[in-house]
Amino acid sequence: MHTELELVTAPEVPIEAECLSPAKIKGLSQSGIEHLEMMHGNRKVRVGDFFRVTGNGQCSLRLEGDLSRVKYIGAGMTEGEVRVNGSAGMHLGAGMSGGMIRVSGDASDWVGPEMSGGRIEVMGNAGHMVGSAYRGQRVGIMGGEILIHGNVKNELGSAMRHGLIAVGGQAGDFVGVNMRAGTIIVMDEMGVRPGAGMVRGTIVSFQPVELLPTFSYSCWLRPTFLRFYLCHLGQSGFEVDDVYMGGRYRRYCGDSVEENRGEILVFDSR
Amino acid sequence: MAENSAELRIKGGKVYDPANGIDGEVRDILVRDGRVVDKVSEKARTINAHGMVVMPGGVDIHCHIAGPKVNLSRKLQPEDHRLDVHPGTDVTRSGVGGVTPSTFATGYRYATLGYTTAFDAAVPPLAARHVIEEFHDTPVIDKGFYVLLGNNMFLYDLLKQGRKQDFKEAIAWWVTAARAAGVKLVNAGSDEFWKGRRNENVTDVNEDIDPFDLSPLQATAAFIEAVDELNLPHPAHIHCNNLGHSGNVQTTLDTMKAAEGHRAHIAHVQFHSYAGELGKRVQTGSEAIIDYINTHENITTDVGMVMFGKATAMTADAPLTWMLRFKDTKWVNADTECESGCGVMPFTYQDTNYTHTMQWAIGLELFLLSKDPWRVMFSTDHPNGASFQTYPRLIRLLMDRGFRAEMMKHVNQKAISTCLLPQLDREYSLSEIAIITRAAPARALGLVNKGHLGVGADADITVYTDDENREHMFNAPRYVIKAGKPIIEDHEFVDDHIGRFLHTEPEHDPAIEDQIRPFFEDYYSIRFNNYRVDASYLHDHEVIPLRNSGGKRKKGSK
Structure with a gap:
């Protein structure tokens, strides 16, 4: 059983809908769900003003329609499941500590900020600052998984402390800028300056990357842990070629302006 | 609103008005047209204060609430604001809180603690306009600032040449031009070491400052003397050298001795009461400092207490924040041309930390050993020692020895075992709290109509519910009346108020401008004519009278 909400009135300005999470409904x-409050711009509105609600409040929530202007879907969720059939707006799954969010379309900027557990899956593309610390904060996500099947923009996983982000x-x-720990895997090309200011953690790239001069080559290796990670991603619907599973990776360590304990693994050859 | 909103009768409260010798007596306070009066008409609105505590509004003698340095701190800490939203009401505006709240939130949050007047302690003259503009958006409280002159190159040059009279005239000109309420010295002489010699600081107060042939101590003494002779309402407000260093007790004592025969205000003295050896662990030096203060009537001081939790080091003492900054913390340094320095750095005091516990304990020791509450005043050097939002908790620590003992159990035991604090069982009375938070700061600032509830006083009044838990009591006054207008009633905002700007105008010879102008045109980034704060900035203002003027005040024109 699940609760279904269909967006029937397109909002003119973004809606902040922190109530669209299983714990709240x-x-x-x-x-009762129709009367939950949301902010539409600077005005308070009710869920029923924009959504057609079917069913009682369940632990499983289905959202239908173009929700690219609906922010904070699944914010603070601790359990249950949110499925968005369409696109989702900014701050998807902000501060979530458990449960699962799956978006069939695209997600906007700030996917999973302050996340400490659970899983966010986006089948399309996502915007900037996926799995990142909010501005001014020293530490970003503390755990959980963010899986983006499409492309992402800048500052993926900035200051992340724990968890897995796969693209x-x-x-x-700036993939993994100021990263503290955790793992980021990017399967297609990435932009410039990955790992700038990283303290610890692992960034994996399947394609050649342009590295900062503060990263130095240390060795090549066939990391065992990566097989487990990639098998897990394969089971989650990613297409992972076998060559990456057991392939040889060049390891660069950095960032030497920090503690030099982070690593970037770049796929080299079979 | 009642029949006649300009008249109020606050009925039956226990009044604590130490300036007029009233200690908990039950009496009515009558208000008309923003002043305390001895008679009101029958129609006056009555506020029932039976069983409640009535005090004058609080006066913060030393805080940092406006200007570029506060803005730097706000910009530096977006995370702090995001988690502490200050919503608007029907009568008040919204903002954000945190350690350095936005302008509107600053005013309202001071009001919700019962404070109605606050003085920003460090404003370079170049920033005076900015500060006054921010003050205009800091509601409810009356406010003013001290102008930073302690590292002013032009003034140092005059001292080097021995031109004492011109030095005095120039100080008076600067105070008037910046519209300040007093003169602030910060780590005198340090900017030459900091800017001129790359990241160094004053270590010995008797060492000459290049190129002025003058030691920091001599410079400080010259300022103290000049400010006293100018009869400014508030004496020189001094942030001594060597702040925060172990063993700075001697520097502080030397500075106070240099003030012999003149009035001087030693700011945030807690940060200057550290015994021990330089570079080694801090030990308490509170006894030596407070003994000197107790026996020397010319010294006033505010304590600058530390409370555990988030704070922000924000000071014109640029080399200090450079020393304090750690890897991973944010730090910003700002240049203020020929006048001063500036450093800002977010900071967290931890109760597990030896030094932080020591600082917390020394602040309390100074208060508990003080013999004259009229000269040892309450402050946290907001936001350096703690945010002003911790005042209620600190007041409870002073008033409640049980609470103090309980808290001592949870701090660094190594530090607390070497302190005097566990042996001190003094508790402050409500009357003494009224002195250190209200009456004494008002007197030290020369504010004849503030800090008391006698006839003619400004009707800045707070009414607290008399609660055993003094933290709860001081955290939420039942009523706050500002300039005769109820702002908070039953803990809710019912009205807004802009508050007045307080400054002073010492007499000086206008000819001094001709001396300053050429120096200014040579070395500053703006034109001299744009430097002085013109009268268009003075909306609701009041001139604090000089000490020799018999206390008559000039009312600012609207």
Whole structure:
């Protein structure tokens, strides 16, 4: 059983809908859900003003329609499931600590900021600052998984501390900037300056990358852990070629302006 | 609103008005047209204060609430604001809080603690306009600032040449031009070491400052003397050299001795009361400092207490923040031309840390050993020692020895075992709290109509519910009345108020301008004619009278 919300009125300005999360709607009646408050620009509105609600509040939530102007879907969720059939707006899954969000279309900027657990899957593309720290914060996501099947823009996983971010397509500049720990895997090309200011952590690139001069070559290796990670991604619907599973990677360590304990693994050959 | 909103009768409260010798007596306070009066008409609105505590509005003698340095801190800490939103109400505007709240939130949050007046302690003359503009957006409270002159190159040049009279005239000109309420010295002489010699600081107050043939101590003494002779309402407000270094007790004592015979205000003295050896662990030096202050009537001081939690080092003492900055912390240094330095750095005081515990304990020790509450005043050097939002908790620490003992259990035990604090069981009374947070700062600032509730005083009044838990009590006044207007009633904002700008105008010979102008045109980035803050900046303002003028005040024109 699930609760279904269909966006029937397109918002003129973005909606901030922190209430669209299983924890907030669980146990509510249909009209109870319709009366939940959201911000439409600077005005308070009700869920029923924009969404057609079907069913009572369940742990599983289906959202239909173009929700690219609906922010904070699944914010703070701790359990359950949110499926978006369409696109999602900014701050998807902000601060979530458990549960699962799956978006069939694209997601906007700030996917999963302050996340500490759970899983976000985006079948299309995502914007800037995926899995990143909010501005001014020293530490970004503390755990969980963010899987983007399409492309992402700049500052993927900035200051992340723990967890896994995987991108099936291309990534923009500054992948893993100021990263503290955790793993980022990018399957297609990435932009300039990956790992700038990284302290620890691992960035994996299947394509050749242009590295900063503060990264130095240390060795080549066939990392065992990567097989497990890539098998896991394969099971999650990513197309991972066998050559990457057991392939040889060049390891660069950096960033030497920080502690030089981070690594960037670049696929080399079979 | 009542029949006659200009008249109020605050009925039956326990009044604490130490300036007029009233200690918890039950009496009515009558208000008309923004002043305390001895008679109101029958129609006056009555506020029932039975069983409640009535005090004058709080006066913060030393805080940092406006200007470029505060803005730098705001810009540096977006995460701090995001987590502390200050929503607007029907009568007040919105903002953000955190350690350095936005202008509007600063005013409202001071009001919700019962504070109605605050003085920004460090403003370079170049930033005076900016500060006054921010003050205009800092609601409810009356406010003013001290102008930074302690590292002014032109003034140092005059001292080098021995031109004492011109030096005095120039100080008076600068105070008037910047529209300041007092003169601030910060780590006198340090900017030459900092800017001229790359990241160095004053270590010995008797060492000459290149190229002025003058030691920091001599410069400080010259400022103290000049400010006293100019009869400014507030004496020289001094941030001594060597702030935060172990063993700086001697520097602080030397500075106070240099003030012999003149009035001087030693700011945030907690940060200057560290015994021990330079570079080694801090030990408490509170006894030596407070003994000197207790026996020397010419010294006033604010303590600059530390409270655990988030703070922000924000000072004109640029070399200090350079020393304090760690890897991974944000730090910003700003240049203020020939006048001063500036450093800002977010900082967290931790109760597990030896030094931080020591700082916390020394602040309390200074208060508990003080003999004259009229000269040892309350401050946290907001936001350096702690945010002003921690005042209620610190007041409770002073008033409640049980709470103090409980808190001592949870701090660094190594530090606390070497402190005097566990042996001190003094508790402050409400009357003493009224002195250190209200009456004494008002007196030290020369504000004749603030800090008391006698006839003719400004009707800045706070009414607290008398709660055993003093933290709860001081955290939420039941009523706050500003200039005779109820701003907070039953803990809710009912009105907004702009508040006045307070400054002083010492007399000086206009000829001094001709001396300053050529130096200025040579070395500054703006034109001299744009430097002085013109009268268009003075909307609702009041001139604090000089000490020799018999306390008559000039009312600012609207």
